[in-house]
Amino acid sequence: MSQQLSVIGTGVIGNGWIARALAQGFDVVAFDPDPQAAERTRAFVANAWPSLERLGLAQGASVERLRFVDSLEAAVEGATLIQENVPERLALKRDVLARIDQAAEASVLIGSSTSGYKPSKLQAECRKAPGRVIVAHPFNPVYLLPLVELVGGEATTPVHIESAKQLYESLAMRPLVVRKEIEGHLADRLMEALWREALHLVNDGVATTEEVDAAVVYGCGLRWSLMGTFLTFHLAGGEAGMRHMLEQFGPALKQPWTKLEAPELTDELIDRVVEGCEHQAAGRSVGELDRRRDDFLVELLGLVQKYWPEAEGLEGRL
Ligand SMILES: NC(=O)c1ccc[n+]([C@@H]2O[C@H](COP(=O)([O-])OP(=O)(O)OC[C@H]3O[C@@H](n4cnc5c(N)ncnc54)[C@H](O)[C@@H]3O)[C@@H](O)[C@H]2O)c1
Known part of the structure; x- marks a missing residue:
């Protein structure tokens, strides 16, 4: 039926x-x-x-x-x-x-x-x-x-x-x-934390939108496609794994490096972010960028499957 x-x-x-x-x-x-x-x-x-x-x-x-x-x-x-x-x-x-x-x-x-x-x-x-x-x-x-x-x-x-x-x-x-209902569920909690920090970096004049995106695209983003935050950091601890990673970088959590509260969305910040994105798009329409992203994602999905073949469903990875 x-x-x-x-x-x-x-x-x-x-x-x-x-x-x-x-x-x-x-x-x-x-x-x-x-x-x-x-x-x-x-x-x-x-x-x-x-x-x-x-x-x-x-x-x-x-x-x-x-x-x-x-x-x-x-x-x-x-x-x-x-x-x-x-x-x-x-x-x-x-x-x-x-x-x-x-x-x-x-x-x-x-x-x-x-x-x-x-x-x-x-x-x-x-x-x-x-x-x-x-x-x-x-x-x-x-x-x-x-x-x-x-x-x-x-x-x-x-x-x-x-x-x-x-x-x-x-x-x-x-x-x-998701085991418990919370605002933002799981993934948006994570994405919002990154988004907040990205806005601070642009607002404080530390980086342009393009530079923040480069940090994700050529660095952490590539790893996240396959392993996510926890397993990625497990590898960052060397042979001793997550325990060593926590010993080494745990104290930095107390500083903390990040700002936690989002910056005020002033007109100046909005303009800076919007103009930055338009510069990055370089005249390409959203539809054009959609197609480029889609072609990439189709190949990336194949790669994730290839390098994590034992995962039939999410349960297989848990
Ligand atoms: N955009 C994202 O990346 C994203 C990702 C995941 C989830 N969401 C969620 O998906 C939902 C929709 O977001 P979006 O980005 O597609 O928004 P959107 O503004 O692109 O689309 C909303 C649509 O709802 C229609 N609409 C308005 N009132 C309506 C009504 N009474 N009955 C039927 N349709 C009505 C509008 O005409 C419009 O076409 C939101 O709850 C958002 O949080 C968005």
């Missing part, structure tokens, strides 16, 4: 879910109040499709299996899975999720792409079956990056999480179940 992903909100992330689901042979029904949305989505999917073809399409996968409808209620009808991707504003998300919960069959899982909100906050106004409203946080570009963080709220049971794991696996993803 065919599977249907219902997508509510078709910006950067909603479109990413759409491209992924189409490539996995799902039917997709989408709703977004923006009159330009359908046209924008078709262009987005066309841009993503060559990379998806290179990764391998599921049997029956087709861009023709996408349908836009003109209400949220119509979009969730017949869904196997519903994904909410409206802007990151709590009141809006609560309202939209309450409407989805009301309209959808009680057994259908509802994932929110929220980057920061706890699922209990999102479930708060859902009256019908709040436990099936969970966080399912993806990474941009959603159609290529396999990780999805799954977080349950107060009303969620292990059965919901188990069914969520299976559903997102059927979209060829690597679900990572």
